[in-house]
Amino acid sequence: MTTFRSDATEPAVPEPSTTPSPLTVPPFAVIPGAQVQQTLRGQERQIVDLVEATYRLHAAGDSVNPPSYFLRFPDRPTARIIALPASIGGQVRVDGVKWISSFPDNVRAGVPRASAVLILNDHDTGYPFACLESSIISASRTAAMAASAADWLSRHRRRPTRIGFFGTGLIARYIHTFLTATGWSFDQIGVHDLSADSAAGFHSYLQQTDTGRITVHADPEQLIRSSDLVVFATVAGRPHVTDPGWFAHNPLVLHVSLRDLAPEIVLASANIVDDVDHCLKADTSPHLAQQLTGNRDFLTGTLADVMTGRVSLPDDRPVVFSPFGLGVLDLAVGKHVYDEVTGAGQLHVVDDFFHELRRYG
Numbered sequence: 001m002t003t004f005r006s007d008a009t010e011p012a013v014p015e016p017s018t019t020p021s022p023l024t025v026p027p028f029a030v031i032p033g034a035q036v037q038q039t040l041r042g043q044e045r046q047i048v049d050l051v052e053a054t055y056r057l058h059a060a061g062d063s064v065n066p067p068s069y070f071l072r073f074p075d076r077p078t079a080r081i082i083a084l085p086a087s088i089g090g091q092v093r094v095d096g097v098k099w100i101s102s103f104p105d106n107v108r109a110g111v112p113r114a115s116a117v118l119i120l121n122d123h124d125t126g127y128p129f130a131c132l133e134s135s136i137i138s139a140s141r142t143a144a145m146a147a148s149a150a151d152w153l154s155r156h157r158r159r160p161t162r163i164g165f166f167g168t169g170l171i172a173r174y175i176h177t178f179l180t181a182t183g184w185s186f187d188q189i190g191v192h193d194l195s196a197d198s199a200a201g202f203h204s205y206l207q208q209t210d211t212g213r214i215t216v217h218a219d220p221e222q223l224i225r226s227s228d229l230v231v232f233a234t235v236a237g238r239p240h241v242t243d244p245g246w247f248a249h250n251p252l253v254l255h256v257s258l259r260d261l262a263p264e265i266v267l268a269s270a271n272i273v274d275d276v277d278h279c280l281k282a283d284t285s286p287h288l289a290q291q292l293t294g295n296r297d298f299l300t301g302t303l304a305d306v307m308t309g310r311v312s313l314p315d316d317r318p319v320v321f322s323p324f325g326l327g328v329l330d331l332a333v334g335k336h337v338y339d340e341v342t343g344a345g346q347l348h349v350v351d352d353f354f355h356e357l358r359r360y361g
Contacts, residue, residue, distance in 0.1 A: 026122050026129035028353035031341055033133035039340045040140050040333075044147070044181035047333060051144040052307065054088065054332040055274065059304035062089035063328045067281060078237070079103045086327030095121040098134055098330040104235045107195075112170065113235065114138070118334045127354065130338050134330065135170075137337065141329040143174035145274065145303075146254045147182050149321040150229060152306050153252055153272060157315050160252055163212075164190035164227030166220065166241075167234035168202035171256060175231055176206070186212040192223040221246050228252065232260045239285060244268045247318040255285065255322040263289040269318040270300045272311075278324040286322050 040047065057063055064087040071081040080102050087095040100116035107113055116134035121127065154160060163179075163186045165172045189212045193199040199216050206214050217223040224230055224246045234257045242262040247253070247269070255261060258279075266289040273279040273286060276299060280287045289298055301311035303321070313319055341347050 023125050025125055025127050025354060025357055027349045027351075028128065029130045029338075029347045029349050031130060031132040031337060031348070033136055035341055035346065036133055036136045036337055039337045040136065042181075044144070044178045047140055047144045047336075048148050048178065048182055050332055050336060051141060051329055052148050053090075054092075054326075054329055055145075055148075055302075055304045056307065057088060057090045057092075058275070058326060058328055059302065059308075063087060065275070065278070065326050065328050067278065068324075068327070070282065076103070076105075078105060084325075084327035084330065086331050088328045088331050092332055092335050093123045094331055094335045095123065095126070096128075096327075096331050096334065098138065098327055100134065100138055102235070107169075107198075114170070118330055120331070120334055120338060130334075132334050132337060134334065137330055137333050138325075139170055139174040140178075141333045142171055142256060142323075142325060143178035144333075145323050145325070145329065146175045146231070146256055146321075147178040147184075149254060149272070149303055149323070150179060150184070150252065151182070152303060153313060153319050153321060154229075156313060157252070157319075158228075160227075160229035161186055162188040162190070162227050163229045163231065164192070164217075164223045165202065166192050166223060166230060166232045166260070167257065168193040168195075168198045169233060169235075171233040172202060172231060173205060175233065175254070175256070176210070180210065186210070186229075188212055188226070189214045190217050190223045190227050191215065192217045192220050224251070225249065230254070232257050234260055236260050238283070239263070239288070241265065250316065250318050253318055253320040255320050258284040258286075258322055258324065261285040261320065263292045265318075266320065266322075267293065267298050269320045270314050271298055272300055272303055272306060272313075272319065272321045274303055274323040274326055276302065278326065279322055281324075284322065284324070 069083040084098040096119050098118045102114050116138050118132045118134035119128050120130040122129050191199050228251045230251050231254045236259050239262040244265050266285050280290050305311040
């Protein structure tokens with residue numbers, strides 16, 4: 001209610017209103033994978049910039065990113081479903097959760113290993129306003145953070161020209177796409193996978209998209225020793241690469257799958273992570289290194305530290321980037337997709353999804 005002063009000798013000055021602004025529940029929409037893929041196609045540079053901006057927001061404390069929750073199954077020990085809740089501020093201002101499953105046995109049946117959905121919640125009301133197919137969002141943000149790390153971590157050393165992919169699934173393909181779309185080219189491309197069919201399929205993809213010399217390596221040591229940029233994109237649950245001598249040439253390592261390297265390799269390297277507390281959990285290779293040493297001294301810093309110049313990198317050791325993959329990245333990319341689809345007038349709204357919107361009926 002607005003009131004006015006009764007003193008006729010002075011102009012009436014309205015007092016600030018205490019009436020709260022009305023809240024509106026947003027409509028609920030579903031964005032399927034085809035729309036997500038169409039929206040993100042050709043936007044690799046833009047998504048890398050978005051991921052870097054999100055890392056900076058997170059480092060500045062303008063986010064909430066609690067630990068991921070792992071749902072595991074006694075009858076299916078290789079499978080898991082992970083919940084990544086998060087909230088991001090800045091201009092994005094959105095909350096939400098990614099719910100992503102990893103069922104490695106799917107691959108034997110010709111079905112993709114991972115599936116995911118992303119729920120976006122309205123900043124003001126808390127109501128969910130979108131459900132997006134998120135395996136593509138997850139792969140894109142993972143590839144974007146890998147491409148960003150490859151750039152930032154090689155700025156003060158010789159830029160790699162020989163890349164090796166250890167693991168040749170969807171994530172490896174997306175990482176290659178994002179690297180080439182952001183200006184990378186390679187004279188040599190190495191490929192290694194435990195599945196000969198997967199390695200052959202990735203080799204065929206590379207032949208259609210890259211001009212570098214492609215070699216399929218049966219021996220993982222040969223792949224690593226012949227690459228100055230190594231990409232680990234496997235489904236390994238425990239370390240399987242154990243010899244620090246394989247890295248004597250001091251390559252840049254994008255340890256995207258997090259559990260491939262023995263602690264001894266981690267301890268012999270300069271280690272960059274995306275978030276310290278997140279990476280030192282769930283038996284990742286850095287977590288195993290912490291358990292072995294009892295401290296975190298082997299961590300050089302975060303990617304945000306590198307971006308801002310707070311840490312420098314040596315050139316006489318391997319540099320290993322181990323990103324846990326933050327939920328805030330999924331939110332940022334998902335909200336970008338939502339805004340693009342909305343702006344194009346192609347949003348599929350589910351009418352009356354929330355049926356009871358009056359407190360008393």
